[in-house]
Amino acid sequence: MSLTVIGVRHHSPACARLVGSTITALRPAFVLIEGPADMNARIGELLLGHELPVAVFTSYLDEQRRHGSWAPFCAYSPEWEALRAGRECGAELRFIDLPAWHEAFADRDNRYADAELRYAEAVQRLCTEFGVDNSDALWDHVVEMGPAEQVGQRLETYFDLIRGDSAAGTSDTAREAYMARWIRAAQVAAGDRPVVAVVGGFHRPALLRLASPAGSPATAPSASSASSPSSPATAPSAPSGSSPSSPASPIGGAAGDPGVGDPGEPGWPEVPEPPTGATAGSYLVPYSFRRLDAFGGYQSGMPSPEYYQQLWESGAEQAARYLITAVAARLRRRGQPVSTADLIAARAGAEALARLRGHDCPSRVDVLDGLASALINEALDVPLPWAVRGTVTAGQHPAVVEMTAALSGDRVGRLHPDTPLPPLVHAATAELERYGLDRAGEHTTDLTDPYGRTVSRVLHRLRVLEIPGFRRDSGPATGIDPVLREQWTVQQHPHRLAALIEAGGYGPTLESAAATRIAQRIDDAGGDLGAIADALFDAALCGVTDLGSDVPDRLERGIAVAGDLAVLGRVLAVTLALWRHDRLLGTAGSAALGVVVAAAARRILWLAEGWHAPGAPADRERIAAVVAVRDAVLHAAGLGVDRTAAVEISGRIAADRAAPPELRGAFYGLGRSLLDEDDPAGLFPEPSEAVRGAFTGGAAGDWLAGLFGVAREHVLAPGGILRLLDDLVGGLGADDFLIALPALRQAFEYFPPRERETIAEELLARRGLGGSGRDLLRMSVAPQTVAAGLALDEAVEERLARAGLITVGRTDD
Incomplete structure (x- = not known):
């Protein structure tokens, strides 16, 4: 039996091809994938037939931490290709990483944010060696544009250089130890059949070592002797009869789900459970290429996902043609002049750059550089975004912004209708239908009418949860505003479902989810009294009266560190008005508001006693x-x-x-x-x-x-x-x-x-x-004139006194 560990870059077409061809050739007993192990019983949900991209969204909530994490999949994601190819060959499919809510992921908002980013020095050396600008261009040069038959060997060399024998951080060390236990267990369960593991390339060297029996060195055969035609690394399997050190844990799924093992299988590592009192859950959400794009801020994404989709579907030459066509079409739609001569010049420039850089056909950066040379004639104030790693920065040329947007693409995933959804989605959908808010249009709510107030609260809860498509155009801005009607605009939005699924981590209903979100905002505000006041007013608008037993303490702590008298005064005035009078919004006598009133009053008294500002003008606030x-x-x-x-x-x-x-x-x-x-x-x-x-x-x-x-x-x-x-x-x-x-x-x-x-x-x-006193107040002369007259009288009297013509305090005619 043999183990094949394929180190990949997430969302790489070349890695996805290698994964697919290796699994097809080996027909392994198990395909192990870096992904949340708590989804193993639900792998069937991933295989329902969604329109990609989609993601596994995991939420976690306890008294100290709220965390959200995404594991995105598109058609050219190696992990997705592993699921597809593994199912086709009849392999058992397993996710082998810690759940995304685990503390090992507390510092990242997507699972695939590998720690290789900490080894930028090694990447920089490689960039210098190959004469490229950044890690994305390096990856294209070495992997995506390299010979297909050498991909496995190049990946092995690349990730060995990036990681080598370096120790990972605490969180990655814990993840690698956990994944290695799954690999060893799979080797035992597979018997004489192969096992394929698909993991982030950063983890591959460590997992090869950890998967070897008794810590002996793992082997990585050359391309000519590899068990896969594309030469992924292999390591000896554990001896027959060995078992992981962890207790058994049932890993099961629905009957008939492809690739899911039987419940109660022995030998597999335990899947961690959330701590007592915490809530955690994972659901599939529709994703989009905009969110997947590294230029848009996705930490471990490949830039220009639509380009890589074309590279995956049609190859490098067709992808380069698509890139030029897509950019030209988008610029023309935006009113930018792009002539046929410009396109010819861009294509010629891209082909020349490809030859110069050793590419058989133009790469993504070759085409972008060719387009920039042909379409932009003036000097640029900031570097081109594909010349650096990160988001598109302010100050970019408009043509550059449109070029990156065209390559990002506008694909939005769609879940299969049978996909399970969190309770909040069903609850919110029912409320939208009940109050006629599921249709686009203008809506007016009357806060003095019980029905209108209920509709307003539904809309405000959606707003607080940041569900797109619900915009308030007018309404009360504070608790003491005399405005009693609101105007709302409701629009259909392609990301509404995804946002509702993600908000489901806050609670099963709109009211409970909004309460949790507002409590979190209060906690995050610290001493920012403006943020605290906004959160409390949102609670009033949402009709949320119970923010949790710990919220008063949080409010008191936040106010205790505030240092601005003017802001404290505004918060106290509005909060006191809500606490005393606002029976309309249901905040009169609120315990949380009462805490703010008392704490803010005491804080103002304490601050004012030491407030010294010599020479400062009077401050009405x-x-x-x-x-x-x-x-x-x-x-x-x-x-x-x-x-x-x-x-x-x-x-x-x-x-x-x-x-x-x-x-x-x-x-x-x-x-x-x-x-x-x-x-x-x-x-x-x-x-x-x-x-x-x-x-x-x-x-x-x-x-x-x-x-x-x-x-x-x-x-x-x-x-x-x-x-x-x-x-x-x-x-x-x-x-x-x-x-x-x-x-x-x-x-x-x-x-x-x-x-x-x-x-x-x-x-x-x-x-x-x-x-009459009223007549005295009616001055026909401007106050400035009166003041000037007084000054003139004073000056005249002073001169007369100096001349001895009058005595001070008495005027002689």
Whole structure:
């Protein structure tokens, strides 16, 4: 019996051909594939007859971690070809890698993100040796465009150079040990028949060593002696009668599923189970070439998947012709001029580059370079995307962007109708049909109507779960907006099913899934109060009242590290309004909102006491934060905001000359608002002491802005401080008054017109003058002109006094 380990690059047509031809030639007892072992009982789902590309999506959720992972398959994926060829020859099919939810995959969002990326130095040496720009061009040169009969030998050499004897990281070491146990078990179960393993090339050298009995060195015969006509590496099998060290575990599937072993087979490694309290599941999802494209950000994808599809179906020469035709057609559709002469020049350039680079026909990069040379005449600001490894960067020439998009292709997979789907898909589909949201069109929801509110919640849950095709055009932006109607646009979207399947990891219903997603956003927000507030408002819009028992602690932790008074004030004001009043959205009295109210009020008080900003102008948002604290103490006392502590802190800040003037005024107003009729405990400074201290250094206007913003009622109340303020403002020198005048005008804007009229009437009465306060407020001259007139009067008086014509304070006619 023999073991054949084929090291592949995921999504490589050349590797897929090698896999198919090797399995067909050897007709092995087992075909082992790098893939999630927890899907072994469901391999039949993969073989239903889907339109590729598709992917196995795995989700994992516990109190500490939420993880999603994809294992994509297209027609030219070696793993998919292994499934197809293995089924045709009657082999038993096994996925042999750890489940994608396993902690070994915690740092990657797709299974095929091999750790070979950590060995970029070896790749760079090879790129230098062959005179190519990056690993993709290197792969095309060495493998895809190389002689077909040498593919196996070239792969062996390539991956030996990349990995060699180097140790992998902890996660890859665990995966390789697990895969090796499957390989050894398969060798025992196969008896004298061959076993073929298809794994990422990075893992191949290690698995050859680990699959050998007692750790003895594995052998890798030359091309002439390999058991496969394409010369994949082979290793001796385990001796007959040996067994893996792990206990037996049943690996089964539905009766009649091709390639699935019988339940209860002994000798196979255990498939790990999720930890207690965690949920994990795997489902097939439709995938797309856009998501598969390395230019689009897929970590271990091949760039330009549509090109490689053509290479797989028709060969390199036809793929090069397709590439030029597809690019020209796309550019013309976009209004870019592409003449026949341009195409002739591009083709001639590509063929010349192919000869220069030693290719029998133009490769992908040859054609792209030829197109760029023929179609782009100006200098480029950034490197061409196929000259580097990664996504298409900003600043690319428009023709280059269209070229990469044309080669990406627009293929979208489709699942077979019999494919099992997670509960969320069925639940969401039923709700969409129930409320007429399964058809494209415009929808209006009335939040005051129970039916409209229910429809709104369904749409918001879909939005929160990022299901494409549902867009809100208008509606309330905060919990205190007076907007009571929403406008939505519903569109059919090709990725809706995939998004619903992927969102199924959050929960079985739209409500539970949205609640889990919002709780995760709160956890991810940390101290970002804007993100926390957005998440809480989304919870209100979704009708989610239970975010989990741990969410209050998360909210409190997030607020405890916030450091912006203005943002804290906005969050507190909106959250308090939702907690107090919003019975429409069902948030009144919410426990989660109550936690935010109490924590934000305490945090503002703590931050403000040490807030020193000398010379800074008055900040209305900081004043608003103090107003929010006032309302929280007055209206949410039961949530744990200590009134006495708030008064004590207010007194200290009001007396702190290093604090910004508007904060001193605001906290003076806060303390007076929270005090009873008197202050027997002496928690607060006397009015005359605090107010007189503010009227120094030209800061009177800012101090009054803080006071009026928080406690204007204290100014107007009988026995208030209006008379004291009048004396102090009247006592300002001309220079100080002119300096303070803009801030004074802004401060009095906190009073509505009726209250400003009341102040004017009291000031007239205090001076023994008749007239109407309303008339006094109607100035026919701009305030700037009045200020300039005062300044002129002051200057004239000063000159007259210097000339001895008048005495300061008295004018002689």
